[in-house]
């Protein structure tokens with residue numbers, strides 16, 4: 477029985493992973509944006525067969541570093557070891573003409589997908605290190621890599637010299653580009669996730685498994701989920717895209733299977749190799765994916781950029797929390 481903290485367990489891939497883990501008698505800590513979201517998620521898990529006494533929650537609105545800090549301090553005060561820290565929450569706002577902002581005025585995609593998760597890793601590492609065989613799992617994406625199918629569509633991920641990030645909270649793009657591109661901001665945030673994993677593994681002397689992974693393209697049916705923003709902005713376009721990619725061409729992965737992969741990454745012995753790895757669920761042909769360790773993009777493999785990104789994110793977090 478493992479004690480697993482997971483972000484993004486209220487929907488999609490994270491919810492399915494949480495369901496599988498909770499029903500396998502692991503102890504879960506759900507980090508959700510509100511108490512109401514925790515309770516809704518707990519109810520789903522309990523209705524699916526989870527033991528209520530094994531599912532706890534901590535409020536962390538990842539769009540507010542103050543909320544993340546309070547949640548982490550609460551966990552540190554409890555002092556209980558964590559066997560797995562699963563940083564899975566994420567959002568994308570492709571097509572947004574202007575940046576949405578977090579509570580601290582930081583571009584929302586970067587704030588939620590990267591900065592909040594780095595703060596969690598910084599604070600909660602001591603709890604992971606108390607566990608006998610801990611691991612850290614980060615849901616990234618193949619779109620961080622301009623050489624992959626998804627990464628080739630639109631502007632490719634690239635962080636430049638981090639000029640935007642270095643300029644303080646008001647930037648739109650991490651690389652300092654003046655024009656905001658929501659799709660690239662998402663790809664950049666996933667490149668940041670890969671670099672964060674690399675840097676964390678280095679800081680831990682490659683002694684703990686740090687797994688960044690890509691679930692493949694997952695388009696759930698219904699209103700919510702990962703493409704909720706696209707559905708609001710362009711319902712017809714999104715319906716056509718779903719019909720083509722999911723139903724006709726069978727390019728997508730199911731939520732259930734992607735959630736199962738995340739549950740495995742969080743607990744299975746086959747994913748316990750120490751050090752950094754990137755594991756991708758890649759489309760081989762319509763209807764068939766292969767889940768295997770692969771190389772990251774060249775930029776995602778740059779140790780100097782990983783260290784510099786970590787440093788700049790730490791400075792921004794500290795400035796925000798002390799401001």
Ligand SMILES: NC(=O)c1ccc[n+]([C@@H]2O[C@H](COP(=O)([O-])OP(=O)(O)OC[C@H]3O[C@@H](n4cnc5c(N)ncnc54)[C@H](OP(=O)(O)O)[C@@H]3O)[C@@H](O)[C@H]2O)c1
Pocket residue numbers: 483484485486487488489490507508509513536537538539540564565566567588615616617618690691692693694695700701702703
């Ligand atoms: N779906 C895909 O095609 C795909 C492909 C590659 C990678 N990924 C990655 O997979 C991960 C999971 O995505 P998904 O497809 O499962 O999407 P999803 O169904 O939209 O789930 C996203 C999760 O993130 C949470 N979240 C977002 N903003 C938050 C905030 N401010 N505070 C706390 N939690 C917040 C959401 O909480 P609420 O429910 O409260 O909104 C939800 O639980 C993400 O990191 C995504 O980037 C997805």
